[in-house]
Amino acid sequence: MLQRFERQIGTKLFVRSHTGVTPTPAGEQTLRRALVLLLDFDRFEADLLGVAGTGPLRLGSSQMDCLPTFVERLDDALPGLEVTVHLEPSSAVLARSLARATLDIAVIAMSDDQEVPLAKHLGHRVLLPWVPVFVGLPARHPLAGRDDVDLADLADEAWIGPPGPEDGSLTSLRAAAHRAGFTPRIRFECPNGGGRPLIAAGDCAGQLEPTAPELPGMVVRPLKNDPMRLRLVLAWRKERVTWDQAEQVYRAAMTSYTRHAMASVPFRSWWTRRRDERSWDSLVGYFGETG
Structure with a gap:
């Protein structure tokens, strides 16, 4: 399918080798555009599905020290909607709970070297691509x-x-x-x-x-050279959570986490060193150049 698409547009999107594929400049641009289209499709699908079910919104979360601030922001972001919070250390359990409809939405911390599969019918967005x-x-x-x-x-x-x-x-x-x-x-x-x-x-x-x-x-x-890393993902049941609600939860989680992180002396010190070493490019959009 990719080769057919490349022939259709008249340029290569990926350089293929025995170790895998690497996007060309055109491929990078296509990926960026595709992500925008996928987000629009998710929003369209959510609008078609609407929101089924009643009762409080059941939110699950990995352990985060910013959780009290996050919950407070949720109350402001989702006025009139009761939100119950379930703290769960296992990312796999959170993913299964969403798939089995015992949770409606969750903030999941995944080990960088361990993939936790999310059910295909779930919506999801990356909160942070990695943190140490x-x-x-x-x-x-x-x-x-x-x-x-x-x-x-x-x-x-x-x-x-x-x-x-x-x-x-x-x-x-x-x-x-x-x-x-x-x-x-x-x-x-x-x-x-x-x-x-x-x-x-x-x-x-x-x-x-x-x-x-x-x-x-x-x-x-x-830890020197960040030998262990986490990524944070927001996932939700599309039939229970609207796109706008997911967006509000996303903003509340991001604002709470990044502000809490920059108020932490150990994290801010780490971030300053990473920034000065010019190795922070994948995080600069989240924590800023100056912190």
């Missing part, structure tokens, strides 16, 4: 004073097992640790956020969402 995973360390840890921490230097630490391991969080940690030359020793299994007192007590290290606040006795530090 940070690490929580005891404030008295020898590495706590560094700007960032090499994952290999944490080889002897006890770790908190990431919640929702079936969606790739634990797999991602083990893969990153393997690349760094060690196998992480998982000592604690805790509900999402429940392990922070253990970190502060000096018992372990733990993966953290990058806007996580520093608590007494605990510091939050970036």
